[in-house]
Amino acid sequence: MRKFVSAAVIIALFLTAFTIMGCSSQKKAATSIPKETAKPADKGTIILATTTSTRDTGLLDMLIPAFKKKTGITVKTIAVGTGEALKMGGRGDADVLLVHARKAEDEFMTKGLGKVRKDVMHNDFVLIGPKNDPAGVKIATGAAEAFKKIAAKQANFVSRGDGSGTNKKELSVWDKAGIKPAGAWYIKTGQGMAETILIANGKQGYTLSDRGTYLTQKGNIDITLLLEKKKDLLNPYGVIAVNPDKFPKVNYKGAMEFVNFITSGEGQKIIADFGKDKYSQPLFVPDAEKTAK
């Protein structure tokens, strides 16, 4: 009996220790932030709302530490779909957005929700699907034609269906093809890109993915890349600083530091080099300097 009382005491102590550890580490963090940002005052933390593709490819693992090192600003990265990221910005719940849905971004700006928007980079979308390609999309001249073929065959198509940037792109392609996709062959997952690729793999269906996420999942699936490098498959990313005139609580200074960093020579070089070693090809092409000049 005594043994077990002591066991319980040990467990309790263990849990308490963690609690105290947590409290003290939070205190430490609280006291250390002002020190780090002592030079440029008042910009401790920013909330970055971004798309899952920038995190899942690992790009942010390179960008965020470099940014932190340079500016001392802590970044809270919340990886959601572009649609949700724009909504977070539209409520003032995020300071800076890194997203990919040009039309929705422009709307965001004209509504006055964002203060500054800059081009950052692009990569491209790819159409992936079953190896035997039942709809014959391989020979299509563009995404719209490929989508027409898929709809004609009623071959399984797996859609994000979550209002993300990729989903918005997909819907615009359907629109261009003049088709309203519906029926048992059109599967909406409501999940992130990686999950959607895995579901497409299970259902042996087609799906539209950004190249980066496709490459990270390539080893786990047997559906394959069927259509790429077409004009209507470009995927540009933009960075937006949320408007402090609308939302006084946003950390505009910190957000602008991030905007400037990611579009600077240093940030753009990180983007250009990213993925060369792991995928033997860069996953993103920097755009900022081109548009700035």
Next chain:
Amino acid sequence: MDLLLDGVKQAFILIFTGDSLVVEATLRSLQTSGSAVLISLLLGVPLGLLLALARFPGRNLIVAIINAGMGLPPVVVGLVVAILLWRSGIFGFLGLMYTVAAMVIAQVIIALPLVVGLTLTAIQQLNPKLRLQALALGASKSQMLVMLVKEAKLTMLAAVIAGFGAIISEVGAVLMVGGNISGQTRVLTTAIVEQVGRGDFSRALALSFILLAITFTATYALTLYQQKGVGVWRRTS
């Protein structure tokens, strides 16, 4: 099947080489859910005692709410806590969103009804004469309460097991209010979701094994203690 076997192998390598992501997420999970269980106990046991012993108008309604709360969907808790803690929410000024504190709050809301409800049941299952006898033998009110808690501790341990198991393995709420931020709010469950997204199944499996090991160890230790308690009761009766 190869994936699973390879995953197991990779998992052990990552665990024994002290992979920084694995270590970080494990410690954060223990810190968050450990704090949440402790807070739930501190709040939940007195509340359960009060509900078991006191009679006041509206008590049945509160008990019904607690019982319903035992099956509270974590995602719903996460969503509501998020809406309250967002900058645009009414508690936005506290700046708690995307912190460990926010995750603890959500987990306490999930675990508290379990602790209160099971404490209530435990006390009510005791023979009512026990209370009268204690008072008749000259116990003060606080002595009587301590005795009741001691008598009911086996069922209350079940509350700890259930609460801890529920929150450490929960993903929806912590993802929503914590945001799975590297080095700040990434716990085992959210890290697993992220690693699947990154296509790194072996790391996801490594994290899964640790999660299973923690829940099993905690449950096992508490069960041992609980079952030993049963033996003592038999001997003395």
